[in-house]
Amino acid sequence: MAAFSRLVRFISTNGKTYYGDAILPSGSTDARFATHAFRIDGDVLGEHAVTAEKLEIKKLLSPLAWSDIPTVRLLGLNYSKHAAEIGLPKPTFPVLFFKPVTAIGGPTDVIPVPKFAQIDNEMDYECELVIVIGKKAHNVSEADALDYVLGYTVGNDVSQRAWQIKKGGGQWSLGKMCDGWAPMGPAIVSSRVIADPQALRISTKVNGQLAQSETTADQIFGVAKTIAFLSQGCTLLPGDLIWTGTPSGVGMGRKPQYWLRDGDLVEIELENVGTIVNRVRYETDAKAKL
Known part of the structure; x- marks a missing residue:
C-alpha cells in the first residue's frame, strides 16, 4: 500500500x-x-x-498535516492493567472518544497548558500506539482489518483529569481537547515494517524517570479487532487516526498521584517506531475564571 x-x-x-x-x-x-x-x-x-x-x-x-487527517478517534480503558490501576472493570466494547485535529502536535513540540487547565493542576500523560488508516474501511472483518492500515506511529494523549472526569458532565472531551494535546511521531512506520502490532514495547519517561512500560499484548481490543469494530456502519477514511489506549502507569493511577508540571519533559517511545520528546509549558498570557 x-x-x-x-x-x-x-x-x-x-x-x-x-x-x-x-x-x-x-x-x-x-x-x-x-x-x-x-x-x-x-x-x-x-x-x-x-x-x-x-x-x-x-x-x-507531525507525520501528517491537519488537512490530511479526517478524524481523530481514541480508545479509553484498552489495557487490562490500566483498567485495574484506576479501579474500573474491563469494558465489554471499545470505549470511544474524539479529539479535534488541532490537538495534533509534532514529535518535539511543546505541550501547551492554557490557564483554565491549570486551575486544578491535574495534567496527565498517556503513551499510545496510533493506527493510521490507509484506505476506506467499511464493515471490514477482523481477519482483513490489517489490510487497511497504512502504518503506525506513537503519541501522547495528554489529559486534564479534572476536566475529563469531574467537570465534563460524563464526557471526556473537555479534558482532552486542547491544541497540542496529541503530539505524535516521529514517523508513520509502514505496516510492511511492523507485521505484528500486538508485540511492541511501549513506554513513557517523565524527566528521565520511567513511568509506563508495557507491551501492546496487554490491549483488551487489539488493532485488528478495533478496526473491525469501528468500521461497523461507519466508514474509516485514509488518514484517519485511531489511538489505541494507554497502559498502566499514568499519573492518575500512581500512589501518590503525579501531575505534570510546568517544565516537565515527557518522552514516549514505541518499539520499532521511535520516540517523541515534548516539554510541558504552562501558558501565562490568557486569564480563565471558571
Missing part, C-alpha cells in the same frame, strides 16, 4: 515543508535521529512515489 518505510513530514533547510521517507542511521529504527529523507511525490494517502532526491531535515513535524 505504502511506497515508504518511515513517513516523515519536515521542514528542510530551504524553509519548505515536505513529506519524505526517513533515512535512518545504521542500526537505528528511530526517525528522530534521521538527518535526511528521500522526498515523496504525490499523495501519501494515495498514489505516491519515493524519489531519489535527498533533502536535509531541519525540523520534524
